[in-house]
Amino acid sequence: MPSSSTVRKGLGLIRHPYFLNALVRHRVAAASEHTEAIRFCAANTLIDAGANKGQFSLAFRKLRPRARIIAFEPLPEAADNYDRLFRRDDEATLNRVALAAREGSAEFHVADRADSSSLLKPGQGQARAFGVRPARTMQVSARRLDDCLDLRGLAQPVLLKVDVQGGELGVFEGCASLELVDFIYVELSYVELYDGQPLFPEVCVYLQRRGFAVRGLYNQVSTTEFGPTQIDVLFKRVNPVGSTLDQP
Incomplete structure (x- = not known):
């Protein structure tokens, strides 16, 4: 049985013609879980x-x-595949x-x-x-x-x-x-x-x-x-540009 997240992603693709067109024409499923x-x-x-x-x-x-x-x-x-998908995107x-x-x-x-x-x-x-x-x-x-x-x-x-x-x-x-x-x-x-x-x-x-x-x-x-195996993490810059902490 598909997971709930997979079902939600599928519904998201179906509801958006922009995503559905990419799926049908280019077989690329938009990563709608990241919206x-x-x-x-x-x-x-x-x-x-x-x-x-x-x-x-x-x-x-x-x-x-x-x-x-x-x-x-x-x-x-x-x-x-990426090139075909975005060929007309300047x-x-x-x-x-x-x-x-x-x-x-x-x-x-x-x-x-x-x-x-x-x-x-x-x-x-x-x-x-x-x-x-x-x-x-x-x-x-x-x-x-x-x-x-x-x-x-x-x-x-x-x-x-x-x-x-x-x-x-x-x-x-x-x-x-x-x-x-x-x-x-x-x-x-x-x-x-x-x-x-x-x-x-x-x-x-x-x-x-x-x-x-x-x-x-x-x-x-x-x-x-x-x-728990993987996760997507969002980081935000908190130190101003030029701070000494900017160096690795």
Whole structure:
């Protein structure tokens, strides 16, 4: 039987012609479960790290029709789908790279469920929690966010959404100008699903040191194996730009 959250998401897609059209024409289900967080941030720029097929960008565009979207997705099949979905959107830009702490070629682990692919290898926790396992590896281009984008030129508020399956700290460490971001919305895990991934407490401490505080918790996922397993966390900048606490 589908979970209550799945049923609510399905109803949300059916009720909105904009979402339904994307689902029928492009087979992309908008991430409507994130609309509350998107609405709260009221961002004029979205940096979508781990954009996949465009699920989050699609929900964001519905609520912020004139905002700029800058997306990053290294998996070719997903990036192709994103490109088709936003081809006529002049304010949406797709970068076919993985965001990381260092620039260069990187090994990318493609999972048997593509949206669980990562720069980190899916571990036993991922298999036990969700039945997801590694399928193959490929080489992708890895870039630092600072080298891809000048955050000083972006319209504020800026929302950095991060869904990179364990590679969160790499995204943040590749952004020395993180103090120019107003909100960070990131999927975090309580248990290790990928080999060597940072967990919820470690990422929270890291972002606190860089001037952010938890502003909201959304969409907690529980599994039979682990109980509470993942959650989406919204951080808001609390230290003024230029504070000494802005340095990692």
